Structure formats: structure tokens, C-alpha cells
Amino acid sequence: MKKRSGPALKQEKRPLKPCPICHGGGFVKPMFHQMPCDRCEASGVVCKETGDSLAMADLIIQLRIRLTERNQELVEVRRQMAAMRAESNGRGYGAGGSRYHGD
Numbered sequence: 001m002k003k004r005s006g007p008a009l010k011q012e013k014r015p016l017k018p019c020p021i022c023h024g025g026g027f028v029k030p031m032f033h034q035m036p037c038d039r040c041e042a043s044g045v046v047c048k049e050t051g052d053s054l055a056m057a058d059l060i061i062q063l064r065i066r067l068t069e070r071n072q073e074l075v076e077v078r079r080q081m082a083a084m085r086a087e088s089n090g091r092g093y094g095a096g097g098s099r100y101h102g103d
């Protein structure tokens, strides 16, 4: 095995929580202008256990994992909606007897 120079970045999902400073928004508004929250690196999330911000490389992995999950959820929800639509319009007619012309 080759030795690696730095610690291996964990690819597992780690528990996060909304940032207590910006309440998950990623931005703060100390005066009149919005500024990126420096507590959470403008990500809106911090480590659930320590309450600290994640290292940038770690943060990208954690957000990417969540993004992939959301995308998969979206695909699944769309599939279910399409299935429900096909079911309720099985004869080509929607509620009220009008033909459904949605996508």
C-alpha cells in the first residue's frame, strides 16, 4: 500500500446540523449588507457533534452526498407521480371526464 501524504477524506455521510449563527442560511446580516457566515463557511451547516465548521474539502463531500441523496429522492418522487398519474388516467380521462393534457 502506498502511503498517503494527508489523512484520507471520509466519504461517509457525517451528521450535520444547521449553523447556530446563520440558522442554516449561510449568510449573516450584521449591518445592512448580507455577508457570508464565517462560522460555517457560508454552507449553513456545522458538525452536529462539535458544532464546528467542516474543512472545505470535507464540506464539499458532505454536501455532495446530500445533493446526490436529494437527486435520488427527486427521481423516485417523480417516478411515483408518473405512476399515480398513469393509474388515475388509465383510460385517458382525468377527473371530470376531461382528457388530461399535462406532460
Ligand SMILES: [Zn+2]
Residues within 6 Å of the ligand: 019, 020, 021, 022, 023, 024, 025, 026, 027, 037, 038, 039, 040, 041, 042, 043, 044, 045
Ligand atoms: Zn453559518
